[in-house]
Amino acid sequence: MSDINELISGITIAELERDPHPFYERLRAEAPVAFVPALGMYIVSTRELCLEISRAAEGWPAVISAAGGRTFGPGALLSANGDAHRKLRGMVEPHLQPSAVDRYVDDLVRPFARKLIAGFENDGAAEIISAYCEPVSVRALGDLLGLDDVSHDTLRDWFHKLSVSFTNAAVDDTGEFANPDGFIPGDEAKAQIIAHVDPKIDRWIEHPDRSAISHWLHDGMPEGQTRSREEIYPNLYVFLLGAMQEPGHAMGTTLAGLFSRPDQLERVIDDPTLIPRAAAEGMRWVAPIWSAVVKVAEQEVTVGGVTIPAGSPVMLSYGSANRDENAYDAPTAFDLDRPVIPNLTFGGGMHACAGTYFATSVVRIALEELLEVLPNIERDTSREVSFWGWGFRGPTELHTTWEV
Numbered sequence: 504m505s506d507i508n509e510l511i512s513g514i515t516i517a518e519l520e521r522d523p524h525p526f527y528e529r530l531r532a533e534a535p536v537a538f539v540p541a542l543g544m545y546i547v548s549t550r551e552l553c554l555e556i557s558r559a560a561e562g563w564p565a566v567i568s569a570a571g572g573r574t575f576g577p578g579a580l581l582s583a584n585g586d587a588h589r590k591l592r593g594m595v596e597p598h599l600q601p602s603a604v605d606r607y608v609d610d611l612v613r614p615f616a617r618k619l620i621a622g623f624e625n626d627g628a629a630e631i632i633s634a635y636c637e638p639v640s641v642r643a644l645g646d647l648l649g650l651d652d653v654s655h656d657t658l659r660d661w662f663h664k665l666s667v668s669f670t671n672a673a674v675d676d677t678g679e680f681a682n683p684d685g686f687i688p689g690d691e692a693k694a695q696i697i698a699h700v701d702p703k704i705d706r707w708i709e710h711p712d713r714s715a716i717s718h719w720l721h722d723g724m725p726e727g728q729t730r731s732r733e734e735i736y737p738n739l740y741v742f743l744l745g746a747m748q749e750p751g752h753a754m755g756t757t758l759a760g761l762f763s764r765p766d767q768l769e770r771v772i773d774d775p776t777l778i779p780r781a782a783a784e785g786m787r788w789v790a791p792i793w794s795a796v797v798k799v800a801e802q803e804v805t806v807g808g809v810t811i812p813a814g815s816p817v818m819l820s821y822g823s824a825n826r827d828e829n830a831y832d833a834p835t836a837f838d839l840d841r842p843v844i845p846n847l848t849f850g851g852g853m854h855a856c857a858g859t860y861f862a863t864s865v866v867r868i869a870l871e872e873l874l875e876v877l878p879n880i881e882r883d884t885s886r887e888v889s890f891w892g893w894g895f896r897g898p899t900e901l902h903t904t905w906e907v
């Protein structure tokens with residue numbers, strides 16, 4: 504077995520994107536707080552330390568990774584603290600509260616899900632990520648935001664480009680980005696987004712409607728004023744990346760997990776009230792936002808025996824925390840029956856995901872519709888399941904078959 508320090512100094516982002524789990528298993532056991540040169544950041548990998556830092560009331564303000572900041576620009580709620588953070592949460596939360604979501608989510612998701620399934624149910628086979636998980640995920644949020652005129656292929660292209668830019672985290676030994684060209688896709692997506700959304704904002708300013716972006720512009724503003732585009736866009740990018748991509752990852756991961764336990768899949772199909780449990784376990788097993796959250800040590804601080812200098816960014820690897828051997832038995836296995844122990848899939852503390860209930864509802868409804876129409880769905884075992892990603896992770900392809 505290689506020396507842990509050699510492992511840490513040699514690790515690359517590309518390797519982590521292929522499969523982060525073996526590296527983080529070593530970190531949890533041997534270096535739960537570790538400075539990783541390829542990232543220019545400390546990584547915290549255990550559940551206990553991730554929980555502690557995410558919940559800390561003081562000393563650990565939120566920041567955004569350098570690559571994330573380069574992608575979203577200043578002003579995203581991910582890196583806001585105090586009053587600025589409260590205001591931005593106040594802007595996005597009205598549409599995401601459970602009572603609001605329950606009023607609209609069935610109409611938002613079910614008809615489109617049914618239409619997609621009707622389009623492939625007689626084929627007997629589908630690559631279910633691109634045929635179903637991704638389009639359901641992006642269409643639901645796209646319609647909620649007021650982007651019903653953007654095709655699901657375009658929304659998918661945008662989240663993908665923003666995602667590769669956000670996670671283009673590698674730095675060289677001077678701390679500069681190792682792959683500056685890796686931000687070009689994100690810059691292209693943002694140019695397209697602005698070209699499309701700017702005229703819509705012009706209209707929403709004069710003619711408010713029920714869409715989320717229209718509310719972001721108007722809610723809580725003095726009469727005759729609207730929020731500036733400088734405030735709207737970075738937060739719109741947050742939604743167009745994570746909130747677009749991750750429900751799709753969660754659906755695909757949950758299906759892949761269930762395919763790994765055919766007995767458990769059968770039970771879920773016989774009793775769809777088990778779907779939320781299956782999705783929660785799927786999202787524990789492979790956290791869709793695997794390693795994207797960063798805090799900064801306000802003062803010099805010692806964590807897990809490691810002294811971190813003031814001002815150091817520290818990445819909380821929630822996907823690793825969710826596989827912590829000290830909290831979960833056989834953490835690498837998908838298991839519907841494992842005891843429900845809270846996990847870090849939706850983060851924790853003040854910055855815990857604002858979209859938890861929305862995302863969970865979209866995933867649940869998508870799986871309900873799919874498994875109802877295709878109760879005999881199974882994995883095409885002649886094809887590999889290919890998971891990919893370190894910052895964000897999920898199956899890129901999941902080939903399925905069923906009897907017609």
Ligand code: V55
Pocket residue numbers: 581669740741742743744745746792795796
């Ligand atoms: C995060 C969440 C996002 C995103 C980028 O928590 C990073 C990390 C919900 O969207 O777009």
